[in-house]
Structures are given as structure tokens and as C-alpha cells.
Amino acid sequence: MTDLATYNFAYLDEQTKRMIRRAILKAIAIPGYQVPFASREMPMPYGWGTGGVQVTAAILGPDDVLKVIDQGADDTTNAVSIRAFFQKVANVAVTTKTKDATIIQTRHRIPEEKLGEGQTLVYQVPIPEPLRFLEPRETETRKMHALEEYGLMHVKLYEDIARNGHIATTYAYPVKVEGRYVMDPSPTPKFDNPKMHMSDALQLFGAGREKRIYAVPPHTQVVSLDFEDHPFEIQHFDKPCALCGAEQVYLDEVVLDDRGGRMFVCSDTDHCEDRRAHGHVGHLLAQEAAE
Amino acid sequence: MTTVPLLKVNDVSKFYGSRIGCQNVSFELWPGEVLAIVGESGSGKTTLLSCLSTRLMPTSGKVEYHMRDGQYRDLARMAEAERRFLMRTDWGFVHQNPADGLRMTVSAGANVGERLMAVGDRHYGNIRATAADWLRRVEIEEDRIDDQPRAFSGGMRQRLQIARNLVTAPRLVFMDEPTGGLDVSVQARLLDLVRGLVHDLGLSAIIVTHDLAVARLLSHRMMVMKDGLVIEQGLTDRVLDDPREPYTQLLVSSILQV
Numbered sequence: 001m002t003d004l005a006t007y008n009f010a011y012l013d014e015q016t017k018r019m020i021r022r023a024i025l026k027a028i029a030i031p032g033y034q035v036p037f038a039s040r041e042m043p044m045p046y047g048w049g050t051g052g053v054q055v056t057a058a059i060l061g062p063d064d065v066l067k068v069i070d071q072g073a074d075d076t077t078n079a080v081s082i083r084a085f086f087q088k089v090a091n092v093a094v095t096t097k098t099k100d101a102t103i104i105q106t107r108h109r110i111p112e113e114k115l116g117e118g119q120t121l122v123y124q125v126p127i128p129e130p131l132r133f134l135e136p137r138e139t140e141t142r143k144m145h146a147l148e149e150y151g152l153m154h155v156k157l158y159e160d161i162a163r164n165g166h167i168a169t170t171y172a173y174p175v176k177v178e179g180r181y182v183m184d185p186s187p188t189p190k191f192d193n194p195k196m197h198m199s200d201a202l203q204l205f206g207a208g209r210e211k212r213i214y215a216v217p218p219h220t221q222v223v224s225l226d227f228e229d230h231p232f233e234i235q236h237f238d239k240p241c242a243l244c245g246a247e248q249v250y251l252d253e254v255v256l257d258d259r260g261g262r263m264f265v266c267s268d269t270d271h272c273e274d275r276r277a278h279g280h281v282g283h284l285l286a287q288e289a290a291e
Numbered sequence: 292m293t294t295v296p297l298l299k300v301n302d303v304s305k306f307y308g309s310r311i312g313c314q315n316v317s318f319e320l321w322p323g324e325v326l327a328i329v330g331e332s333g334s335g336k337t338t339l340l341s342c343l344s345t346r347l348m349p350t351s352g353k354v355e356y357h358m359r360d361g362q363y364r365d366l367a368r369m370a371e372a373e374r375r376f377l378m379r380t381d382w383g384f385v386h387q388n389p390a391d392g393l394r395m396t397v398s399a400g401a402n403v404g405e406r407l408m409a410v411g412d413r414h415y416g417n418i419r420a421t422a423a424d425w426l427r428r429v430e431i432e433e434d435r436i437d438d439q440p441r442a443f444s445g446g447m448r449q450r451l452q453i454a455r456n457l458v459t460a461p462r463l464v465f466m467d468e469p470t471g472g473l474d475v476s477v478q479a480r481l482l483d484l485v486r487g488l489v490h491d492l493g494l495s496a497i498i499v500t501h502d503l504a505v506a507r508l509l510s511h512r513m514m515v516m517k518d519g520l521v522i523e524q525g526l527t528d529r530v531l532d533d534p535r536e537p538y539t540q541l542l543v544s545s546i547l548q549v
Contacts (some may be wrong), residue, residue, distance in 0.1 A: 147372045151409025155394070158401045158408065161415055162437050227415040 012056045016040055020058035020213070024204060027215035032146070034128050041067075047080060049107055050208030052124030056105050059120065059204070060086065065093045066213045067101035072109035072250065072267035085114055092262035096270050108171075110192040112249050112271040115201035117218065124185045125207040128214060130174045130184035132189030135274040150182045153225055161230055171237065185222075191234045191250045196222040241266045242284035244275035296496050297322050297463060298343070299470045303352035305335075305342050306476045311519040312338035316352070317513065318524065322462070325489055327510035327527065329503060329542070335519035337467060341452060341496060344465045345374055351488055353458045356463075378523045379406055383456030383464035389448035392455070399426060399451055400436040405457045425454040429484060432486075446477035450484065457488065466498040471504055482508050503546055507531055515539050 008014060016038075028116060042050040046079035066086055070078035074096040082105060083094050083123065095101050098111040105122040131141040134152045144152070153174050160168045173190035177183050185196060186205060195214060196203060203216040216222060226232035240247045242263035249271065251264040261282055266272035276285070296319035305312035313335035320326055341347035344353055345366050355363045357517045359381065366374065372423055378384070386392040393402055403422040404412075405439055410417055423433050429445075429450040440448050449469065457466060468479040469485065489496055505525060506513050514524040515536065523536045534540045 074364040145377060149375065149409060154413070155397055155401045155405050158404055158418065159397050159414065162398055162400055162419075216322055226413075228413050229416050 001039075005174075009062065009167070010060045010086065010092075012040070012054065012057045015082060016054075019056045020054055023056065023213045024055065024215065027204070027213050028202070028217050030181070031216055032181030033219050034212040034214045034215060036129075036211055037213050039208045042208065043085075046082065046209040046221065047126060048078060049105070049124035050124050050226070051206030051210075051213070052107070052208075053082060053206075054103050055122045055204050055206035055213060056073040056086065056103060057090075057185065058094060059122075060090055060103060062090075062092065064102045065095050065100055067095050067098065067104045067270075068106075069104065069109060069111070069268075069270075070107045071252070072111075073269045075269065075276055078140070086188070089141055097274075098268075098270050107252065108189070109267055110188060110195045112246075112266070112268045113196075113274075116118045117200045119201040120204045121199075121201050125184070125186040125205045125212075126182060126209070127172075128186075128205065128207040128210050128212040130172075130182050138220070145181060150176075150225075157225060157227065167226065167230055168179060169234070173232075174225050176221075176225060178221050179223075181216060183216075183222075189250060190224065193222070193224045193232070194234065198222075199237070203282045237264060239264050241275075241282050243270060243282045244280045245282040246272065246275055246280065296320060296321060297324075297357050298356075298365065298497075299353075300343065301353045301355070301356060303339070303349045305338050305347060307351045312347075313342065314323055314520045318499065318516075318521075320463075321496055322495055323493045324512060325494075325498065325510045327506035327513040327547050328497065328499045328516060329501060329506050329513055330516035332501060334516040336501075336516050338519075339516070340465055340467055340497065340499045343426075344377070345369075348432065359462075379409055379463050381463065383453075383461045383471050385449075385452055385456055385464065385466040387468040389435040389440065389445070389452045391538070392452045393448060397441050398437045398439055399431065399443070400442060402451060402455050403458050406455065407431070410459065412497075421458060425458050428455040428488070430480075444477075446473055446481060449473065449481060453488070454484065457538075460492070464493060464494055464496045466496060466500075467529075468500055468502075469498065470500070471503065478505075481539070485509060503531065503543065515542065529532045 010226055019038055023035045025036045026152040042053050046132045068079045068083040070076040086092055087094055107124045122250045129141055129150060133155055135141050157167050171187045171189045172184050173193055175183055175185055175193060195266050200218055202218055205214045224232040237251045241251060243265050246266055250265045253264055254261055296395050298320040303316045304314045316339055342349040348367060354366045356366055358364050400422040401420055403425050404418040407418050419467050423436055426433055431447055431450060440451055470481055498509055509534060510527045513527045514521050514531050517538050523539050531543055534543050
């Protein structure tokens with residue numbers, strides 16, 4: 001009777017789950033296409049990841065191991081409360097280790113560690129429509145998606161270069177999925193865009209307030225838009241992580257005191273801890289150890 | 292070489308319920324020809340223009356366009372994707388109010404470049420160079436390229452709108468009162484510019500106006516509309532110098548002489 005025990009598992013009622021799963025299946029079938037769904041009220045405010053929580057609740061099973069990150073960190077308010085929520089309503093195993101997790105709900109970051117087959121990344125999306133600020137009419141943007149009229153997206157990039165001399169968009173950087181739909185990868189930094197390309201993991205996007213679900217299935221092309229003479233580039237940091245010494249990772253700036261002291265540390269806390277456990281030491285940690 | 296009409300309009304009518312928008316309009320537009328549609332407000336000229344440019348579906352009748360591949364296509368039966376592609380490559384539409392035709396919150400350069408990017412141009416340097424060239428051709432200084440149209444005067448906006456439409460080298464341009472709302476000296480400059488561009492590029496154009504002077508200056512042929520019907524058509528000079536219909540005579544004699 002284990003089947004009965006999982007009935008109404010993980011907060012949502014069965015009809016809602018069925019509706020969300022159908023939206024997810026449709027989204028996976030049409031990579032990058034925004035599928036409307038009847039988003040429910042969740043016990044948290046809009047903007048806190050109501051879309052992501054609904055997607056996670058719809059795909060979560062009793063055997064899953066859940067990891068929740070917010071800005072790459074496992075220990076920030078949003079991550080802690082959503083993790084606690086699923087522990088309470090579904091009693092699932094949770095983890096902070098990227099490689100142990102089967103479902104990772106994220107806001108803003110893709111973990112540094114390469115995701116593998118069988119893992120699912122669930123994004124919390126505030127504004128799913130990449131054309132929103134260029135064309136406010138939803139009827140028009142849907143038509144533009146349908147007819148593949150994406151010239152306007154490049155107008156935005158053109159404006160960036162005209163004003164700043166380079167493409168100054170650093171997050172929510174538009175991508176083209178499988179050569180068809182232009183998609184907003186939610187407010188992840190463009191540093192993470194290349195990780196979406198040909199990923200082994202399934203990527204699901206849920207926007208609760210905007211009532212849209214979209215997806216990038218495994219092994220799908222995800223190409224960041226650019227100009228021939230202004231190619232897409234990710235952010236570069238001139239210093240390694242102050243705690244673990246990692247390079248080629250996304251760093252957060254942390255102010256240390258009121259005299260201008262600051263450090264750059266890994267935004268992915270799990271990655272940073274893992275490296276330190278393996279004996280990697282950044283300059284600040286080395287300094288502290290010396291004192 | 293035989294020349295064939297660019298646009299064939301056959302018995303086009305548009306009804307708004309029981310009201311008449313325009314009725315039984317037929318004409319042919321030839322390559323390089325400028326046709327003016329004149330008449331008082333409410334006479335159906337804008338409705339007709341909307342029907343021709345597929346912004347409205349005619350209630351009955353047929354509008355055929357001579358595509359670049361040499362085939363005639365019924366505009367009403369075209370797929371929407373194809374129609375929209377045609378509208379932003381082979382056609383232009385100049386609105387009376389430039390704010391309707393421009394993106395007011397992006398720079399002049401991006402406004403001109405939008406069509407290029409829409410047809411797949413992905414080289415920033417080339418797009419910008421083309422935009423600068425077009426700004427020069429419509430007499431906007433090149434250093435205004437990064438300014439938003441909000442910072443432009445009415446005349447400049449209208450010229451920018453024209454540049455934005457002509458950048459993909461369209462063969463047919465629709466203009467709805469292109470000089471409405473501009474003062475006379477700016478009007479004169481704009482008319483001069485449009486006349487030069489039409490001549491240089493060999494454009495065909497359909498211009499809707501209530502201003503007979505505009506029609507006189509720009510058009511080769513004109514149609515006079517009243518209550519949704521075309522009551523007189525012919526060469527511009529013939530219609531204006533020798534109007535046959537009483538209404539046309541009235542229209543011509545109502546021009547203020549200074």
C-alpha cells in the first residue's frame with residue numbers, strides 16, 4: 001500500500017499536481033516555450049519562489065533528495081525556509097551536497113559542480129517573458145514567440161553596446177533554446193548561461209505570479225544571443241575565492257568592515273566548503289591560520 | 292520588358308456593421324508610382340489604407356501584391372508570419388503620429404536598425420554604419436544616433452520614422468498623413484525629402500492626406516474619396532486643375548490662397 005501512502009504527497013492536491021505535471025510535460029516537449037498553468041496560492045508571498053515550489057512539489061517523490069539554494073547559498077532565508085517547508089510537508093531527505101541531490105531548487109544560480117543525468121534543476125522565475133520590457137503587450141509578445149520574431153531582443157543588446165560600449169546585461173541574459181524559442185534564464189548571472197548548454201540535467205522553470213512553466217530538457221542547445229563583433233562573454237574575476245582559492249567560479253563580494261575591507265568568496269557555498277574540506281585554502285583563510 | 296502592377300486592388304469594401312468604411316474600390320498601383328488618396332475626414336481614406344496594408348481585413352474584395360519572386364499573392368490569404376515578414380521588409384508604413392511608428396525608449400540608431408536585426412543582421416558595426424548612413428540621408432545629424440526619439444522635434448521624429456521604414460529597401464510605402472501636425476516650413480522640408488527619396492529609390496507609395504498641396508507635390512495620380520466611395524481618380528495635375536466632380540471642385544476651391 002505504499003502507493004496510497006504517497007497519495008497527496010508534498011502539499012499540493014492531486015488535481016493541481018496533475019495540472020502542473022501536464023504543463024511540465026508540455027514544456028519539456030517544446031523546449032523554451034512558456035506554458036501557461038493555473039498557478040496556485042502558496043503559503044509564501046509572490047517573489048519568494050511560489051513557481052519553483054509548485055514545480056518542485058509536483059515532481060517530488062518520497063525517494064528524492066532535495067537541495068535548495070538561494071544566490072548559490074544553502075543557508076540564506078529563502079533556501080532555509082523552502083527546505084524546511086518540504087521537510088515538513090513531504091518529509092523528504094534534504095542535503096546541501098550538489099552531487100547527492102536529485103532535485104535542486106534554485107534562485108539565481110546554477111551550482112558550480114557539473115550536474116549529471118537524473119538530476120533536476122528547478123528555477124524560481126520572477127519574469128518569464130524575455131521581451132517584457134521591450135514590448136509590454138502580452139498578446140504581442142506571444143505572437144512574436146509564435147512567429148519567431150526576435151529582432152527586438154537584439155535591439156536591447158544594440159542599446160547596451162550603444163550606451164556602454166559593450167553588452168552590459170549581466171543577468172537574465174536572453175538565450176535561444178534549440179534554435180527556436182528565445183528564453184529568459186531567470187535572474188541567473190550570465191556566468192551560468194554556458195552551463196545550461198547541453199546540460200545532462202533536466203532544467204525546469206516555474207513562475208508563480210506570472211503563471212508560466214518552461215523547460216530545457218537534457219542535452220539541449222542553449223545559445224546566448226550576441227553580435228558577431230560583440231560576442232557573448234561571461235564575467236571574469238581577477239581574484240580567486242578568499243576562502244577556498246577557487247578560480248573560474250562566480251564570486252560574491254562581502255564587505256568586511258567600515259574601512260573598505262572586502263573579500264570575494266564563492267557564491268556556491270557547497271562548492272566552497274567541499275574544496276576547503278579537500279584542503280584548498282584561499283588567501284584570507286591562510287592569513288587567519290597564520291595569526 | 293513588360294511592367295506589371297505592384298498592387299492590384301479589386302472591388303475592396305469594408306463595412307463596420309451596417310456603416311460603410313469604404314466601398315467598391317478598385318485600382319492598380321504601378322512600380323515607382325505615387326498615389327495620393329484625398330478626401331475630407333471620415334471619407335474612408337484611412338480605412339482604405341488599413342485594408343490595403345493588411346492592418347484591417349476587407350469585408351469583401353481582393354488585394355493582390357506582386358511579390359519579389361514574380362508571383363501575385365492575395366494578401367488576405369497569406370499566412371500571418373509571411374504577411375508580417377512582408378510588412379517589415381518589402382513594405383513601410385509611416386504613421387501620422389511618429390510615436391506610433393517609433394520605439395520612443397530606444398535610441399535613434401536602434402530604431403533604424405531594428406528592421407535589419409529582425410531580418411537577421413547580427414553585426415553591430417554594420418548595423419550602426421547603416422543606421423548612421425540613413426540618419427544622414429534624412430538629414431538628422433549623426434551625433435544624434437544615440438539619442439532617444441523623445442529628445443527629437445516633431446519633424447525629426449517623422450524623418451526618423453521614414454528612415455526606419457526605408458532601411459530594408461522596401462518597394463511599397465504606405466503613408467498616413469505624413470505631414471499632419473507639422474508646421475509649414477518643416478512640412479516643406481519633409482515633402483522635399485520624401486520626394487527625393489521616392490525618386491532616388493524608385494519607391495511606390497500610397498499617401499493618405501487631406502492636404503491637396505501634399506498630393507500635388509508628391510503624387511503622380513490621385514483618388515478623391517467621399518462617403519467611402521472613390522468619386523474621381525486620375526493624374527494629379529488633371530484632377531487638381533480640371534476637377535470634374537462637384538465635390539472635387541469644392542475641395543479644390545476650398546484651398547486657402549495666401
